[in-house]
Amino acid sequence: xxxxxxxxxxGNLGAQVISPSSKKRSRKPHYSRFTQQEIPAWKPxxxxxxxxxxxxxxxxxxxxxxxxxxFASAHVIEIVDRYDEDCVPSSDRSNMLGYIxxxxxxxxxxxxxxxxxxMRSPIYIYxxxxxxxxxxxxxVKSRSDKQLRDTKFEGETKDCKxxxxxxxxxxxxxxxxxxxxxLFNDTYGFKVKEKALEVDKTxxxxxxxxxxxxxxxxxxxxxxxxDLIGGAKLNGSVPLSEQEDLIVWMRTAALPxxxxxxxxxNVDLEPNDKITVTIHNNYNTYEFExxxxxxxxxxxxxxxxxxxxxxxxxxxxxxSLLIAVIFIVLYFVKPRPLGDPTYLSWNINPxxxxx
Numbered sequence: 001x002x003x004x005x006x007x008x009x010x011g012n013l014g015a016q017v018i019s020p021s022s023k024k025r026s027r028k029p030h031y032s033r034f035t036q037q038e039i040p041a042w043k044p045x046x047x048x049x050x051x052x053x054x055x056x057x058x059x060x061x062x063x064x065x066x067x068x069x070x071f072a073s074a075h076v077i078e079i080v081d082r083y084d085e086d087c088v089p090s091s092d093r094s095n096m097l098g099y100i101x102x103x104x105x106x107x108x109x110x111x112x113x114x115x116x117x118x119m120r121s122p123i124y125i126y127x128x129x130x131x132x133x134x135x136x137x138x139x140v141k142s143r144s145d146k147q148l149r150d151t152k153f154e155g156e157t158k159d160c161k162x163x164x165x166x167x168x169x170x171x172x173x174x175x176x177x178x179x180x181x182x183l184f185n186d187t188y189g190f191k192v193k194e195k196a197l198e199v200d201k202t203x204x205x206x207x208x209x210x211x212x213x214x215x216x217x218x219x220x221x222x223x224x225x226x227d228l229i230g231g232a233k234l235n236g237s238v239p240l241s242e243q244e245d246l247i248v249w250m251r252t253a254a255l256p257x258x259x260x261x262x263x264x265x266n267v268d269l270e271p272n273d274k275i276t277v278t279i280h281n282n283y284n285t286y287e288f289e290x291x292x293x294x295x296x297x298x299x300x301x302x303x304x305x306x307x308x309x310x311x312x313x314x315x316x317x318x319x320s321l322l323i324a325v326i327f328i329v330l331y332f333v334k335p336r337p338l339g340d341p342t343y344l345s346w347n348i349n350p351x352x353x354x355x
Contacts, residue, residue, distance in 0.1 A: 070310025
């Protein structure tokens with residue numbers, strides 16, 4: 001009896017050793033047609049007919065778009081006048097930096113422009129700066145978006161140094177930072193036949209910037225009150241949301257050559273009209289060998305003057321049609337027999353490989 005119990009106990013121990021729970025677990029994942037990429041899919045065969053058709057469609061689509069955009073750009077009238085050198089008196093051209101920094105020199109400059117063709121209103125006024133890197137990392141970061149939006153964050157100037165506070169009491173500058181401090185301050189006045197043309201400066205900034213980035217309860221404080229003045233001053237009685245020159249300037253450019261909207265002229269200009277422009281040449285671009293350009297431009301349904309986009313569409317469309325013609329010639333001159341698609345793996349076994 002004792003021997004029988006011992007045999008049964010040994011059998012129970014053996015069963016525990018070989019129980020399923022003690023087996024080594026497999027790392028093989030559960031089979032799924034999705035994870036094994038066996039779900040039916042469209043697998044096109046690029047026959048010569050398909051390839052030629054695609055290139056023809058691209059060509060006949062891009063060429064009309066290119067022609068339309070190119071002709072729209074050609075109808076835009078532009079008057080471009082670089083004035084940074086010509087607006088410096090000949091006696092000061094050997095030391096233009098000293099001229100622009102002097103508070104005693106006369107910065108007023110008269111320029112005469114001729115209208116080449118009829119320019120229909122609105123006529124957009126731009127200033128263009130060259131060799132000005134608004135995309136520099138330190139320059140781009142030198143602002144306080146919280147301060148611009150809400151007067152409660154007037155003291156948020158930690159990202160604005162060195163244009164952050166003023167005086168021994170460290171009063172916050174509003175708006176702070178290098179971007180606002182370097183605000184463009186050349187001014188333009190226009191006359192045609194001794195009649196002054198009004199420059200409309202409303203609605204020149206992005207609507208999203210005016211209403212969401214610049215608060216209507218934020219007013220300039222201590223701005224340009226340091227010894228070193230960077231650019232234009234701001235009206236302390238006008239909220240930042242209405243100071244559109246500042247809003248336009250604060251949207252930094254990605255490239256060192258850029259244009260920014262100065263205003264609009266809402267009257268038509270006739271061919272051969274002589275525009276007398278009075279420029280106050282205040283902005284210092286001479287220190288970094290920059291250029292200043294005044295631009296008067298109309299607009300089309302496509303926007304401003306931009307020949308590149310039209311040429312790009314025409315080039316891509318033309319190349320596509322040329323490739324299509326080459327493929328057609330090769331197809332008929334030296335045809336190649338196609339293989340039987342029924343022998344493709346996914347046609348032999350549409351449901352996927354057999355496990």
